[in-house]
Amino acid sequence: MIWYFLFALIAVTLVIMGSLILYKVRESRRSKKQLKLTNNWKTYFDDRFTNKQSGSEVIEETTFKRLYSIEELIAFFAGGAAYHHSPLLEEREQFRQLIRNNKKDWIQLGKAYGKKKLIEKAYFAYICEQLRINDPKEYDELTELMVSFALEPSINSRENALKALYAFGNEDAVVEVFKRLSKTAHTHHRKLVTDGLLEFKGNQEGLAESLYDNFSAFNANYQVAMVDFFRLSDAPLSDKLIALLKQGTKDKEVLCALLRYYEKYPVQAYKKTILSYLTQSFDENWECVSTAAAVLSQYPGEDTLQALKVALSSQYWYVRLNAARSIAELGVSEECVMDILDGQDAYAKEQLVYQMASTRERLVQNG
Template sequence: MFVQILIYVYLGICAGMILFNIATALLSRCREHRSFRDGIHLELTVSQELDRLAETGAVSERHLRFMERRLRRVNGMAAFDAALECLCVRRPELTRSYLTALNGVTIALAEDYCRRDEIEAAYFPYIIRKYRLLDGQENEALKTMLLDLLHESSIYCRENAMQALYTAGDPAVLVRALRIIDASSLYYHSKLLSDGLLNYTGDTWELADALWEAFDAFQPWMQVTLLNYFRFSSGAYCEKIHALLNDPAQDDEVRFACLRYLGRYPYPPAYADLLRYATPSENARWEYAAIASSVLASYPGAETAAVLERNLYHPNWYIRFNASKSLEQLGFGYRDLIDVIEGNDRYASEILRYRFDVRELEERKEDAVCTTV
C-alpha cells in the first residue's frame, strides 16, 4: 500500500511538472505574439509620423507624449527597437530626423531608466549606441547621465554606457569617462576599453591629442590601456612611445606596452635601445628581454641575429621561445643555425627544432590547400 501511494505521488508530481511546462510554453508564446503585434503597431504609428514629418518638418506634441509613455516600459522599448530596425532600412534619412526630434523624450527616459535595476538601466544606453542618438548632438544632459552609469556595479551598465559615449564623437567626455573608471574601485577589463576606443566615431586625431594630454594623470593600468589603443590605431606616435620607453620613472608595465608598440611599428631610432632591452640583465626584469626578443622580429640585421641567437641559451623559457620565434620569422633555417641545433644545449636545440617543424607543417598545410583548390 505504501509503495502504491509513493507511485501515485510521483505520478502527481510528474503531471504537475508537465502542466507547468505547458503553461510556461503557452505564456511564452503569448508574450512573443503580443511583442510582435506591439512592434507592428508601433512601426505603423512611427511610419505615419514620419509621413507627417516629411510634410510639415516637425513631430507633433501628441506623438511625443505618446512615445514618452510607451517607451517607459521595457516591452515598449523593445518594440520600438524592432520598429526602428525596419524603418532605418526603408527610410534612413527621415528616421534620423525623427530620432533627433525625440531628443527631449530621450532625456526624460534616461532619467527614468537610470533609476531602475541593472538590466533595464543597461538596455537604454544600448539603444543610444545602436541608433547613435548622440552622434552630432550637443546633448550634455544625456552625456552626464551616461557618465553617472559608470558608477554602477554592473559591468553591463558601464560597458553599454561607454559604447554609447564612443558614438558621441566628443573627446572631452571620453576623457572624463576614463577618469571616472580610473578612479573607481570597480574592476574594468583593459581590453574592453582599448577595443572600445577603436569604435570612436569622431575625429581620432582629436581623441589622440586629448588622451595624450591627460596621459600622465592616469594610473599605470589605464596608461597601458591607452598605449594598447594607440598600438592598434596608428603608428604616428613612435617618437612619444620611444621617450616613454626610456623614462625610468615609468611603470614597468607601461614600458612593456611601449616595446610592443615599437614591435608593431618599426622605428629605426629605437633599434639600439631594443637590442639593449633584449640583452638580459640582473638589474632588469626578465620580461624586458622576453618582449624585446619578440619585438626584434621587426628589425632584421646582423646585430638582431646575434642577440637572438645568444638568447636561445638563456635559462628562462619565455626568452628562449620568443628568440626562436623571431629567428624563424626572420627567415632563418636549419643551416643558418646548425651550430645551435647540433650544439650541446639541449633546450636551445629543441626549441629551434620545434619552431622549424611548426613552420614546415604550416607550409605543407598551405601547399595542400593550394593543391586542393
C-alpha cells in the same frame, strides 16, 4: 510506503508540468502583446515617413511618454528598424533627425531609466548607442548620463554605456569615463575596451592623442587597452610612446604592450631602448624579455643578433622561443649562428634549428 512515494512523485510531476504550461501561456501572451506594440510603432513611423504626415519634425509629447515603459521602448526600436537600417540614405536621415529633434525628451527619459532596474538601464544605453542620438561635438546631459551608467557594477550597463559614448564620438567624454573608471573597483575587461575604442565614431586619431595626453590618469588595465588601441588603429604616436618605454613602469603588461607597438611600427632609432629590455636582467619580468625578443625581429643588426643569441640560453622557454623565431625571421645564415648550432646548449640548438627550418618552409610556400 511505495504508494506514498509514487503519489508524491506524480504530484511533483504534475506541478512541474503545470508550471511549464503556465509559463508558456504567459510567454505567448507577452509575445503577442510585444508584437502588437511593435506593429503600432511601425504604423506610426509609416504614417510619418511614407505618408508624409504633417508635423513629423518631432514625436508628440504624449506619444513619447509611452517610452517610459520598457516594453514600449523595445517596441519603438523594433518598429523603427525598417527606417533605421533602410538601404535608402534619405529614410535613415529622416529617422535619425526625428530622434534628434526630441533630444530634450531623450535626456528626461534617460534620467527616468537611470532610476530603473540595471537591465532596463542597460537597454536604454543600448538604444542610445544604436540610434547614435548625440553628435561628436556634443557633451551634454545625455553624455553625462552615459558616463554615470558606465560606472555601474553591472557589466551589461557599463558595456552598453561605453558603446554609446563610442557611438557619440566625443573624445573628451571617452577620456573622462576612463578617468572615473580608473578610480572605481569595477574593472572592465581590456579586450572589450580596445575593441570598443576601435569602434569610436569620431576622430580616432584625435582620440588617440587625447588618451595619450591623459595616460597617467588611467590605471594599468586601461593603459594596456589604450596602447593596444594605438597599435591597432595605426595611431601615429611612435615619437611619443617611446618616452613611456624609456622611463619604464612598474606594470609589465603595460611595458609589453608598448613593446608590441614598436614591433608593428618599427623605428630603428629606438632599437637601443628595445634591446635594453632583452639584455637587462628581469627575473620578475621575463614576459618583457620574451616580448622584446619577438619585437627585435624588426630590428636587424649585429647587436640584435648577439643579444638574441644570449637570449637563446634563457631559463624561460618563451624567451628562447621568441629569440629563435626572431633570428630566423631576420634571415640570418647558418654560418652566423654556427656557434649555437655547434654549441653545448641542446635546448638552444633544437629551438633554433626548428625555427629556421619552419621559416624556410614558409618562405617556399609563399613563393
